[in-house]
Amino acid sequence: MGDSTSQKQVLVDDVKSPINKVAYLPKDAKEILISLGKKWKNVLDPKAMEVITLKGAMTNEVFKVKWKTAIGETSQRVLVRMYGEGTGIFFNRDDEIKAFEFISKSGHGPRLLGRFANGRVEEFINARTLFASDLRDPSISALIAVKLREFHDLNMPGPKKAHLWDVLRNWLVEARRLASPEEVEMFHLDTMDKEISILEERLSNSHQKIGFCHNDLQYGNIMIHEDTKSLTLIDYEYASYNPIAYDIANHFCEMAANYHTETPHILDYSNYPGEEQSDDSKVEELLDNIEKFTLANHIFWGLWGIISEHVNNIDFDYKEYAKQRFQDYWLRKENLMSSNGSSHDLALEGEEALTPSTTPTKKSKRQGAKLKKFFSVGLFKSKRDSPR
Template sequence: MDSCPESAYCLISDGGLHFLPYREPKHSLRSPYYSFLANKTMSSLAASTTASQPNSGSDMESQSISSSISETMPDHHQLEIPSLLDTYSAHALYLPGIYVEPSDNGNHDEIKKMLAKIFPHWESESLISVKHLTGGITNMLLECTMYNKATDLHEKVLVRTYGRGTGLIIDRDREFVSHLVINSVNLAPPIHARFGNGLVYGFIEGRSLEYQELSNQVLYPLIAAKLGQWHQQVQVDAIEECLTTLRREFRGAKSETKSSDLWAVISNWIQILPEIEGIVKSCASNLDIRELKDTNASLGSILKAELDWLRSEVEHKSPFVACHCDLLSGNVIISEELSEKLEAGLSTADVEYYRTHNPISFIDYEYMIRAPRAFDISNHFMEWQGFDCDRTRIPQASKSNELLREWCASYLWLENTEKNRAPIDNLITEISLYYGLPGFYWGIWSGIQSGISLIDFDYSWYAGERIQEYWDWKRTFKKAPEERS
């Protein structure tokens, strides 16, 4: 297809990423596929935001626009666009020219104008209400609602602007493409638009979990099963291919080389990590097990040596998948119905129902990357400790730990029986090899945050606590293999 304009529809069709020109909703020359995509956006707002419904276009919808396309589009588009729409699975507008600065008042007028561009039936800006969820001068998350008289529904979306300095550690192109791909397989709410410094995406009714709930005996099998589904259905190669396509289209010769997997991300983070007191102290107190014994070595050199050692020990011990990489409690959403039943008490029938109608959703895909599945699982278990770093809450990575066996059985979609002992044992061994990497990863991340974040949190202390997790794991790892499990 011809090079698209700066603003475009980014379309997932037949597993690939494609671009269709975007014109203002009231433009006299707007594209004949505009109504098709606009209707898709409206239906995604009106339907359940759990994204359980199929996204693909119907034959009737595709046929209804084929004639109008053939009348108004160049010859080389006449066959291509109907084909793309016939295999449609997800789309979002890309509006790189729109920037909304985070502020205490939320810049509500700017937000409303942007929403009117994205949703053609939200033309009356005065009817759009905006609720500040989080934010200020560093970031902003807004809940935006409009009452649709035609459907008698209150339509909600979330608008998020990127936080200060986060471009240093988060690949925003990857986040955008990952969200599109996940939505295309019905495991994420729709992403409606990407603008210059943020996203507009679907609102999931429900609530996020508290960290103490991650070990709830009703919830943890559902979380495990959902993560297993993610790792099976979200194709990491599809994300990489779509990302390459996006950068070629919009970045061209100026496209930067970005990290393609977890190891590259950590290596890049180490390069920009300042000498953080909490990490420096932790590294000094563990000199005896460090790979680099030089007491005058820089923090970056010490951590680079540890990363090289880690890769040599565990890199090929777990299959690479599309990992969420940030499954803390706040990114796990449960339905309002389940929340109410948890408080009142679930019956046996309720538990069985939720096993086949899983109400868990994962949100926020900022850190998604190609990574070993055992890292994603181990990272989730580390989040059981909360931000107070109460490590007693982390499940022991042992084959004799019945809770972990149940969790792994749910992840593998198996019954926790003697018949399935081998695959469950193998997964637990796999996970145990990665129990130190989350602390290493988030320790470095926290060190970087200590220099760029304006959030009132002791990132230096947290960085030291998380890095110490790595050293403690390494001491155990270096014991005889039979002592690890």
């Protein structure tokens, strides 16, 4: 849990506001932190903590807390997560904590060090979160595939059924309640329940493998240890049982995002991975399902954006983000859901409309090997069987 000079967070220190934010933390959080500081013998003064805002979070406020230690020793650090306003709409915090503790005890995530009324204290992992460019690195994709297989196979408590469709309907109710009449019309919220029902009917079948899914596989939620190359998935707020094809679809959609630019809400679908035809029928079937589940993923995060626009004060253009997700949904829907259409050529037309300067066909050829490696190494082989 000690500091490391190699540790780099995509949730980066807010260099524009380097002020110690210790006064910003609630009293119950400070009490937990002081208690932790007392447990470490090398901490000079448990009450003399430094609290630094980490930039890059879009749902919660995240802080790095550290204490000075004896000369020659690295400082002690923890992560404090304060829940964003209105985020209780999206998930049950008690369920999230249960998942957090189970995953931690299974050796797949950071330890939970304490809970307070509006947040929690977590172990500060000696690793770095991925950067957007890392998702296009074939070697890292292979590691992600292996880690995803392990995560999907976790035997979490609770009913092992898809939660996606209930979540979409619940969020649609909230989006309609919060949205203005203009937004309801713009995002077709008055007819979106029909779209959800169509997707559920078409995508729910006995062939869909259900697993415990992360459901938010953006690059900032994946950490890598630079020396061992081991991965850790973090932040389980949206985690639940779902079709694993949906989880992979979410990960692929996140390749279009870079949340650490001057316009973090802008998506670049030229970075969505392409693929080459595979000789493995299981891979082909999964690819078809994944592409179709991108539609459900667009509705999921589109509704999230609409709701967040009204309840969250974090500096992020949620409405424009939602607009892009729904735009891609409507652009790709017809080709993806047609019974005779091929999901592989699909509708890169959606990408072309959103980013007309790109050349999707060339992008698809460039990234084909990466996707083949992603599936052949990770999704159908266990960690023991994969070539390392």
